Structures are given as structure tokens and as C-alpha cells.
Amino acid sequence: MKRIAIFASGSGSNFEAIARAVQGGEIKAALSLLVCDKPGAGVISRAEALGVAVFSFSPKDYPEKAAYEKEILALLQARGVAFIVLAGYMRLIGETLLTAYPNKIVNIHPSLLPLFPGKGAIERAYESGAAETGISIHYVDEGMDTGPVIAQCKVKIEAEDSLETLKQRMHQAEHLLYVQTLKALFQEA
Numbered sequence: 001m002k003r004i005a006i007f008a009s010g011s012g013s014n015f016e017a018i019a020r021a022v023q024g025g026e027i028k029a030a031l032s033l034l035v036c037d038k039p040g041a042g043v044i045s046r047a048e049a050l051g052v053a054v055f056s057f058s059p060k061d062y063p064e065k066a067a068y069e070k071e072i073l074a075l076l077q078a079r080g081v082a083f084i085v086l087a088g089y090m091r092l093i094g095e096t097l098l099t100a101y102p103n104k105i106v107n108i109h110p111s112l113l114p115l116f117p118g119k120g121a122i123e124r125a126y127e128s129g130a131a132e133t134g135i136s137i138h139y140v141d142e143g144m145d146t147g148p149v150i151a152q153c154k155v156k157i158e159a160e161d162s163l164e165t166l167k168q169r170m171h172q173a174e175h176l177l178y179v180q181t182l183k184a185l186f187q188e189a
């Protein structure tokens with residue numbers, strides 16, 4: 001069974017959706033570790049409530065990205081982690097982890113990539129007047145939201161939507177798409 005780690009920086013609703021699907025057996029994987037670059041982030045208390053091991057760190061305590069990625073890599077390798085799932089992790093993945101996990105890191109982004117990469121994707125789609133936006137799950141490369149897309153789903157922007165109602169619907173769509181996509185990725189051959 002594949003051992004995975006999830007990286008997150010924020011509230012952790014995607015983390016929780018995936019962790020529950022793993023613990024419930026819907027995703028055939030073992031969740032070995034949460035890696036979080038924001039001590040005190042909401043995702044940490046979600047992990048503790050679910051009994052998932054946590055490594056949290058402050059990047060400012062390290063001289064550069066390679067230093068903290070080397071520490072993370074040692075923890076992942078000690079746990080036999082084979083795959084990394086980014087779920088609202090707000091840092092670019094550097095050479096250290098990309099080299100150790102080629103085509104083994106996935107990310108979720110709240111837009112129909114290549115539209116609206118980067119921060120504020122939901123806001124920019126909403127302000128663009130587009131009739132729809134969506135969610136993308138992609139392999140991670142050295143760029144920001146630029147790796148090969150694995151799965152996408154569309155989310156309509158309704159005339160009566162506020163930014164908040166759109167965000168809520170987007171998060172629900174994220175949780176569904178991520179669990180479905182990881183379930184397909186990890187199903188035993």
C-alpha cells in the first residue's frame with residue numbers, strides 16, 4: 001500500500017477530506033505525515049484530531065529552501081513515503097524534493113489551468129465575468145501550477161453568486177475531485 005504525505009499551509013479542508021477517505025479505506029494508501037510550513041495553521045489541529053503525525057516548521061528558521069527540504073526529505077524517507085500530495089501548500093517545491101519524487105507530487109489549484117494560475121485564482125475568475133471556473137489537479141514541476149494536468153472539473157459562476165458562495169462551492173468541488181483522483185491514482189493494480 002502506497003505511503004503518502006500531505007503538505008498544507010492553511011485551514012486544511014482538503015487535508016481532512018483526503019485523510020478521512022484514507023482512514024475510511026476509500027483511498028488505498030496510508031497517510032504517514034502532514035508537513036506544514038505554518039505553525040499554528042488550522043490544518044495542524046485537524047491532523048491532531050485525526051491522529052495523523054505532524055511535522056511543522058518555519059522556513060525563516062532555515063538559511064534557504066534546500067535546507068528545510070532536506071530535513072523534510074529525511075522524514076519522508078524514514079517513513080517510506082512514496083508520494084506527496086499538496087493541499088493548499090503555499091510554497092514552490094524545490095529541486096531537493098522534485099528530484100527525490102519525480103512525477104510523484106500532485107497539487108490542487110482552484111481554476112481551470114492554464115487559466116488563472118497563482119494566488120487569488122477564485123477572485124480573478126469571479127472578477128473576470130467568466131460564466132464558469134473550476135478545479136485542476138496536476139503533477140508538480142518546478143513552475144507554479146504548471147505541471148501536467150491529471151483531472152479537472154468545472155464549476156459554474158452563477159449570476160447570483162457572491163465571492164463567498166462561489167468559494168464554498170469551489171471547496172466542495174475540490175474535496176470531491178481530490179478524493180476521486182487520488183482513489184484512481186492509488187487503486188491497487
Ligand code: GRF
Nearest residue numbers: 010011012013014088108110
Ligand atoms: C484550496 O483552495 C486549494 O485549491 C488551494 O489552497 C486552498 C487550500 O484550502 N491550493 P484548504 O486549506 O484545503 O481548506
